[in-house]
Amino acid sequence: MQADHHYTPRWGALCMLAAGLALTSQAPPPCPRSCRCGAAVPTANCSYARLAAVPERLPPDLTRLNLSRNAIRTLAPEQFGALTRLEDLDLSDNLLAYVEADAFVGLRSLLDLRVARNRLKVLPVGAFAGLSRLRLLDVSGNEILGFLDFTFRESAGLRVLKALQNDVVFVSRQAFAGLTDLRQLHLDGCNLTSVPTEAFVHLGGLTGLYLHRLESTVLPNYAFLCLARLKELFIADWPRLEMLSANSLVGLNLTSLVIRSCNLSSVPYAAFHHLVYLVHLDLSYNPIGYIQGNRLGDLLRLEEFHIVGGRLRRIEMATFHGLARLSLLNVSGNLLSTLEEPVFQSPGALRRLGLDANPLDCDCRLLWLARRRSSLDFGGGPPTCGALGRWDFLDYPAAEIAELLTCRPPHVRPHQPDLVWVEQGHMAVLHCNAEGRPAPSVTWRNPELRALTDVGRIRAVxxxxxxxRYAQPQDAGPYRCVASNAAGNDTRSVELRVRALSKKKPFRLKSWLVALPSSSPDQREPPFDVKTLLIAASIGFLSFLSSVSVCFVAMFFWSKGRGQIKHTANIAYVPRSAPAGSNGGAGNYVETSRFTMKLM
Structure with a gap:
């Protein structure tokens, strides 16, 4: 028994030593200094660590490594070769100016790679070699000048490529070759003057395209013809983009279209008409002045329409007719004086309305908003009236709102007589001064009751x-002025008369006229006068003779200047015999004379 008690402490010490050795063999590698490592999940956060290079000793079982916001300048080949389990690597906000080929070889499990906000100017071919499982690549905020051919061929599984805020000048035709699984492309080409359509040919699986800061003035026809699966197209910050060609979006079946912060002065209806699956449309921050009625009816599935921060002054009646599903309209921050209920086909389907920051007029056209205020979500802020100190009229009880938001029918005040004369070829101006609340709109109708437009020789201003302008006799007749507003209309007619040009009588001499039998003295015509004819012929002959004489005199003096004329005449006398007659015999001839004169 004593022997057993003697060996018990020794055996306990040996067991404790063995357990300590076992625990020591299973302990993870130490976390690098200035890094913070996770215990439950093998991660290392080395951001803001003032690192000038990648730490040499990193735990090989890391799944996430954050090296952002340091001063790392270079990456050696196979810099992370030991991190075979790494799935997320963040190198953003460093001083990287160049990425060596094979720098990421060995990261066979890497899914997300962020190299944003560095100093990269070019991405060499082979820079992303070995990243066969890569899903996300972010190279935004660098100084990349272009994308070379086959830059991403080692990353065939890439799904999202972000290249925003760069200085892209060119995109090679084969730059995106091999990216058949790419779903989203964020491209910032501030120095590109056209859409790199040829490079998009390889992106048949693309569903979202986000283009920022291009210098193009027009979106050309068939710009995205090869992107049949594209659902979201985002165009932003094109300061020179003034129009979309009619066939620029042909081949696309978009569900979301955003064209923001460009220079569109009108809604490109022709480019939109075939987008029958469009659900979301955003044209914010464009200088669009008005929206025409009955031009968006082809967008049958449209649910959201945004046009914020523009110069929108008018939304015409029936603008959204055909859009039965429209549930959100955001027109905040424009110049609208009103938004009337008839612009919608189904006002009851509207759920959210952004109408704040508009100089609305306080009149009866806004009563429908008061009736719908309990079922409408006004988003950022309720609509306010600018004419009465920007007050929120929706806070008032229904009875008071009906008294505050009133309208007055229009009245056309006489400004000129009901009959206006004008000389043929001159311009006539017909006035129509109308007053009412709200300010009435004025239209004119011609004598055939057809509405007149602001173009043409006869135009409404x-x-x-x-x-x-240039009044003609056929322009005469009654013209009708029609003043209309939400409370009614008023008309006034103005008769236009045109004085035709008087016909001038032909010049006649009394001595030439003879009495002719006629029903009216004005129908008498001068007869044929031989004396007049002789006088006219004499005058013409004298004129002709004078012209010929002048020509001969001019030729004479001209010839005198060319040299002296020899006044020499050679006269040759040639005698010739002629037969006298039949009874004179064959030998009898009569002499005749012939003179030949030659003037030298």
């Missing part, structure tokens, strides 16, 4: 007047 912006101040409500009608201009008839």
């Amino acid at each position: 912006a101040n409500g007047s009608l201009e008839v």
